[in-house]
Amino acid sequence: MMILPILKFPDERLRTKAAKVEMVDNTIKTLVDNMFETMYAKDGIGLAATQIDQHLQIVVMDVPDSGEDYQLLLKKRESKTKTPLKSKHPLCFINPIIVGKDGKEVHSEGCLSVPNYYADVERFNHVVVEALDENGKKFTLEAKNLLAICIQHELDHLKGILFVDYLSKLKQRRLKDKLKKVK
Template sequence: MSVLKILQYPDSRLKIIAKPINKITKEIKKISYDMLDTMYKKEGIGLAATQVNIPLQIIVVRSNNNNKKPYLILINPEIIEKKGNISIEEGCLSIPEYRAFIPRSKYIKVKAINLYGNLIEIEAKSILSVCIQHEIDHLKGKLFIDYLSLLKQERIKKKIRKINKKIMLKDKN
């Protein structure tokens, strides 16, 4: 498999709304496994296809409460039930220099399609619930920093511009 390039904030492609998948093909399976390779290589706990410039409804997440596999691949995921509140400090592979506490649902039930084309329902709580909600937001063109105040968003943009300038200067030398 391959490690894919992750789009970095403020890339406008991160705001693209992903399209649903109608059929599980070899290409969809390859994309999903490439996304897993990318997530593991970058030491993330979740990744949405939109983060690797693929506007399709695919997310991958690490799953420590799924005994069969250490990961989940969800196609066309949709939250069908939410309960409770939780706020865990979130980060993002597309915004590596920033973390924030974001209010989320503590428990969710999600319906999705697996790589065999079967409709599945999964229940998630705590950090797995937060991770899935975070990745589904990506499919809707929403970043975790969109939950923050405009002032905090502007600070993040300035910080990232400075970091990007340093990287560009380093690359020139």
């Protein structure tokens, strides 16, 4: 397995809309394993394929202490990664779609593609998602709280949307200026 490079904002490749996965084969399974390895190595709780310059509708996540926040209608993924799991809920979403949502919540978000920057974003605090798992089996997941926020954040990546897009133009400009100084 490999740790893959993560694209950083304002890289325009992060704006690419992801294509649907036509078939879950060994190439996709290897990509999923590499995505988990990368996410864990970077201390993330979610990673979209777009962030590693693979523009396919694939998201992995592992939200700590989320056991009471959702109901899974599938067996827990058995990780093949060498990196120890940080929680007991690694999830893979292939071709995910949100089929239900309600409630609102403001939550401070960060992103592996926008390192060391956090901002408040309003999102739904309850979602229902349909997707395929890393074996190509369809599942439905009901999520709330942090898991629901993370799902929406990662699915935005698949549409070429970043959490900073929810900020005012002034805050976006300040962030870009800050990143230029860091470089």
